[in-house]
Amino acid sequence: MKENTTKFVLLGLLSRRPLTGYDIKKTVKTRLDYIWDLSNGQIYPTLKLLEKNGLITKKIETRESGPTRKVCSITNRGIGKLKEWLSKSAHPEINRYEILLKIIFGEQANIDTNSKHIQDFKTRNTKLFETMNQFENNLDALPEQTEEAFYVRLAVLLGKSISKASVEWADTALTMLQKHGEPKIRR
Amino acid sequence: MKENTTKFVLLGLLSRRPLTGYDIKKTVKTRLDYIWDLSNGQIYPTLKLLEKNGLITKKIETRESGPTRKVCSITNRGIGKLKEWLSKSAHPEINRYEILLKIIFGEQANIDTNSKHIQDFKTRNTKLFETMNQFENNLDALPEQTEEAFYVRLAVLLGKSISKASVEWADTALTMLQKHGEPKIRR
DNA sequence: AAAACCATGTAAGATGTTACATGATTAA
DNA sequence: TTAATCATGTAACATCTTACATGGTTTT
Numbered sequence: 001m002k003e004n005t006t007k008f009v010l011l012g013l014l015s016r017r018p019l020t021g022y023d024i025k026k027t028v029k030t031r032l033d034y035i036w037d038l039s040n041g042q043i044y045p046t047l048k049l050l051e052k053n054g055l056i057t058k059k060i061e062t063r064e065s066g067p068t069r070k071v072c073s074i075t076n077r078g079i080g081k082l083k084e085w086l087s088k089s090a091h092p093e094i095n096r097y098e099i100l101l102k103i104i105f106g107e108q109a110n111i112d113t114n115s116k117h118i119q120d121f122k123t124r125n126t127k128l129f130e131t132m133n134q135f136e137n138n139l140d141a142l143p144e145q146t147e148e149a150f151y152v153r154l155a156v157l158l159g160k161s162i163s164k165a166s167v168e169w170a171d172t173a174l175t176m177l178q179k180h181g182e183p184k185i186r187r
Numbered sequence: 188m189k190e191n192t193t194k195f196v197l198l199g200l201l202s203r204r205p206l207t208g209y210d211i212k213k214t215v216k217t218r219l220d221y222i223w224d225l226s227n228g229q230i231y232p233t234l235k236l237l238e239k240n241g242l243i244t245k246k247i248e249t250r251e252s253g254p255t256r257k258v259c260s261i262t263n264r265g266i267g268k269l270k271e272w273l274s275k276s277a278h279p280e281i282n283r284y285e286i287l288l289k290i291i292f293g294e295q296a297n298i299d300t301n302s303k304h305i306q307d308f309k310t311r312n313t314k315l316f317e318t319m320n321q322f323e324n325n326l327d328a329l330p331e332q333t334e335e336a337f338y339v340r341l342a343v344l345l346g347k348s349i350s351k352a353s354v355e356w357a358d359t360a361l362t363m364l365q366k367h368g369e370p371k372i373r374r
Numbered sequence: 375a376a377a378a379c380c381a382t383g384t385a386a387g388a389t390g391t392t393a394c395a396t397g398a399t400t401a402a
Numbered sequence: 403t404t405a406a407t408c409a410t411g412t413a414a415c416a417t418c419t420t421a422c423a424t425g426g427t428t429t430t
Contacts, residue, residue: 004389005285012292022409034280035287039391044411067398067409079295086296090289090304092311093221096281097345098192100222102273104342105199107334108266109273114338117277124279147294150367151301155291158284158356165352169345180337191417209381226419231383253427254381379428384421391416399408 003085006046007055009036011082014056014074016148021047021070031135031152034128034159047072055081103173111181115174122170129163132156190272193233194242196223198269201243201261203335208234208257218322218339221315221346234259242268290360298368302361309357316350319343 009032013024021043028038050056055078061069074082099121106114136156139149196219200211208230215225237243242265248256261269286308293301323343326336 005283005288006389009288012288012295015292015295020409021411025409032288032291034282035284035291037281040411041391041413042389048411067396069409082292083295086289086292087300089307090286093286093308094224094281094283095221096192097222099277099280100342100345101192101196101199101219102277104219104222104338105202105269105273106338106341108199108202108270113274120276150363151291151293154293154360154363155287157359158287158353161352161356162349165348166345169348172344173341176337176341193417207381208383212381227383228385228420229418235383254425256381375430377428377430380426382424384423386422387418387420389416389418392414393412394414395412396410397408399406401406402404 004046005036005091006038006042007050008082008085009038010043010046010050010072011055011074011078011085014072015079015082018059018071018073020072033131034163035155050078054078111177115177118170118173118177122167122174125163125166125170129160129167132159132163136160191233192223192278193225193229194237195269195272196225197230197233197237197259198242198261198265198272201259202266202269205246205258205260207259220318221350222342237265241265298364302364305357305360305364309354309361312350312353312357316347316354319346319350323347 009028010024013019013027019027021040024043024047025038025040028036047056047058051058051072054075056072056074058070058072061071063069099117102109102117103114136153139153139156142149196215197211200206200214206214208227211230211234212225212227215223234243234245238245238259241262243259243261245257245259248258250256286304289296289304290301323340326340326343329336
């Protein structure tokens with residue numbers, strides 16, 4: 001892959017509404033959480049690059065109170081680039097489950113440690129499920145069912161079902177671990 | 188995070204049996220596929236580093252036929268480091284679902300494109316599920332149920348349920364997309 | 375004869391994180 | 403008064419990928 005995906009995350013978000021770097025950060029964190037993540041060190045330089053390439057424009061907003069905001073808007077060229085990217089096949093998923101790494105090598109640790117890892121994982125995924133669920137409810141409550149809402153809903157549904165599966169796995173794994181730790185019965 | 192996770196993947200694998208860089212690459216690809224991935228450019232330099240730090244040792248194996256192999260074995264210090272890492276909390280999962288990015292912004296593309304993305308995703312996950320299933324069967328068929336097998340099984344179970352959930356989502360999403368694309372009935 | 379596998383490795387560049395600098399405003 | 407939120411950004415570093423170099427062996 002030659003193309004930097006960060007660019008397209010930004011273009012995608014800006015294709016909906018003008019946003020500042022700060023807004024983008026927040027949106028990615030709250031709405032794209034389990035899908036993709038971006039840090040400041042990627043957002044601001046990429047925004048600069050996009051502007052240089054004429055894919056977005058920036059408008060400085062000075063307000064009486066608070067810091068100035070630089071609101072970014074996508075240009076027609078930007079929309080063109082986004083569409084071009086959307087039409088190409090997606091790269092396969094990249095997952096980094098550090099917890100599974102620790103579980104896989106679990107024979108080198110004690111059961112409590114392993115159990116703790118799984119519980120943490122469960123907590124994270126329970127939260128994620130609740131967030132996604134809340135998000136779906138918000139979509140349902142929308143006065144108008146837009147195209148945007150339809151596609152966002154699709155993504156939310158995957159988030160829901162993966163986090164649900166993860167929580168269920170955690171429960172199973174915890175039970176298995178407990179049984180595994182019990183002294184063997186012999187007669 | 189200051190600690191490079193790559194190191195611990197290698198230490199974990201070597202805690203089970205001595206391996207060459209090439210073996211590690213294959214093992215990660217076939218067995219750790221959806222959990223973590225490593226490229227040659229990470230494996231070989233990290234192996235060198237581990238040796239320098241006394242966490243592994245290398246033994247050069249010259250054979251009459253074929254290239255020489257450098258078989259790496261973990262040292263006691265290496266085991267110590269691994270255990271230390273295992274006892275610490277895992278970092279939260281990192282996921283990069285490029286496909287969901289493309290779906291979320293799907294209103295900028297046509298239905299066929301979006302449908303294609305979902306189908307590709309389904310294909311990938313169907314394959315993954317089959318691999319995991321096969322893997323579980325292999326574990327069941329093992330003459331002896333070791334500690335190693337127990338923990339590997341836990342990881343495989345998560346892989347199975349996530350890929351299953353993904354395939355199911357793909358089916359739902361495809362149906363929703365089709366309905367969405369149908370002309371509205373009015374009367 | 376070609377392709378795939380065995381096997382080790384490096385260099386250049388792309389990508390990403392962390393920590394910091396700056397400083398006002400608002401909520402607890 | 404402390405913490406959080408708003409807001410933009412950079413520098414140094416850490417991490418990771420891609421493409422290549424090398425060359426033998428085995429399978430198709």
